[in-house]
Amino acid sequence: MKNCDAFIIGGSAGSLDVLLKVLPSINSAISFPIIIVLHRKPGADQLLTDLLSSKTKLLVKEIEEKEKINDASIYIAPSDYHLLIENNQTFSLDNSEKINYSRPSIDVTFQSAAEVYTDKLVCLLLSGSNDDGIEGLKKVKENGGKVIIQNPRSAVVSYMPAQAELKVNIDAILEIEEMADYINQLSES
Amino acid sequence: MKKGKKIFIFDDNEELLELCTIILEDLGCEIKTSATSNNIEKQVKEYEPDIIFMDNWLPDISGIEATKKLKANNRLQHIPVIYFSANNNISALAKEAGADDYLSKPFNISALEDMVKKYTDTE
Numbered sequence: 001m002k003n004c005d006a007f008i009i010g011g012s013a014g015s016l017d018v019l020l021k022v023l024p025s026i027n028s029a030i031s032f033p034i035i036i037v038l039h040r041k042p043g044a045d046q047l048l049t050d051l052l053s054s055k056t057k058l059l060v061k062e063i064e065e066k067e068k069i070n071d072a073s074i075y076i077a078p079s080d081y082h083l084l085i086e087n088n089q090t091f092s093l094d095n096s097e098k099i100n101y102s103r104p105s106i107d108v109t110f111q112s113a114a115e116v117y118t119d120k121l122v123c124l125l126l127s128g129s130n131d132d133g134i135e136g137l138k139k140v141k142e143n144g145g146k147v148i149i150q151n152p153r154s155a156v157v158s159y160m161p162a163q164a165e166l167k168v169n170i171d172a173i174l175e176i177e178e179m180a181d182y183i184n185q186l187s188e189s
Numbered sequence: 190m191k192k193g194k195k196i197f198i199f200d201d202n203e204e205l206l207e208l209c210t211i212i213l214e215d216l217g218c219e220i221k222t223s224a225t226s227n228n229i230e231k232q233v234k235e236y237e238p239d240i241i242f243m244d245n246w247l248p249d250i251s252g253i254e255a256t257k258k259l260k261a262n263n264r265l266q267h268i269p270v271i272y273f274s275a276n277n278n279i280s281a282l283a284k285e286a287g288a289d290d291y292l293s294k295p296f297n298i299s300a301l302e303d304m305v306k307k308y309t310d311t312e
Contacts, residue, residue, distance in 0.1 A: 043294050044205035050298040051208055
């Protein structure tokens with residue numbers, strides 16, 4: 001039985017380096033979508049998509065409004081919009097106010113995905129310097145999903161994963177080198 | 190492209206600076222970045238870059254004023270300045286600044302690489 005329908009990565013300062021190290025080792029036939037929500041400013045969107053795309057054989061694309069979510073694809077939340085997952089497994093972009101000084105807000109995406117994917121959702125919170133993502137991870141747990149974090153002791157900016165470790169019942173704490181294997185093992189063989 | 194070309198990027202968008210640094214270091218370039226145009230001539234003189242990327246909007250003096258200062262300086266005016274902006278009038282802004290070329294934001298990796306090659310493969 002499929003045990004993961006979506007894998008969502010939330011990150012802020014210090015997360016880009018993690019993605020560049022992890023993406024090359026992710027199985028190109030992975031059986032679920034990987035959705036990336038990074039705190040970012042407008043202006044460099046195309047560069048980020050291009051750079052991540054150069055590190056993997058998977059399709060990497062910036063999310064568009066109402067886009068259908070497909071397996072074996074990596075989706076990047078655009079700057080300046082909150083990213084929500086709809087019940088019909090499409091994306092929705094929302095430009096309402098910033099949350100935790102952030103838009104996109106990691107909490108918003110984790111929370112909306114938790115309701116859609118319930119116990120088939122896995123969320124990973126990376127390096128960062130604010131509280132975003134914590135409430136979202138709690139919601140994922142309430143709905144039966146799995147929550148994992150980058151090891152705060154080795155993250156470039158430890159605050160965000162450290163807060164998650166303090167406040168949420170975490171399923172796994174991973175080093176960068178362990179992340180690709182963890183993700184690949186969630187995929188159907 | 191010859192390795193070791195020195196590139197100085199002025200922009201206050203940290204994400205853009207981080208991405209450009211990774212991309213251009215992969216090409217074998219040396220990169221220095223600054224989020225401020227404060228003491229622009231001193232910053233450039235100390236690094237002696239082969240090419241400069243200059244954002245239109247900087248927190249101190251504007252990209253236009255910063256570029257004008259560089260182009261008025263006998264020791265620095267030979268360094269190509271590529272103007273960055275998301276502004277629709279980028280062509281006019283670059284011309285007003287006296288920049289050598291411009292790159293409209295958002296740009297992709299190949300546009301960035303092509304611009305670097307255009308101004309560093311001349312020797």
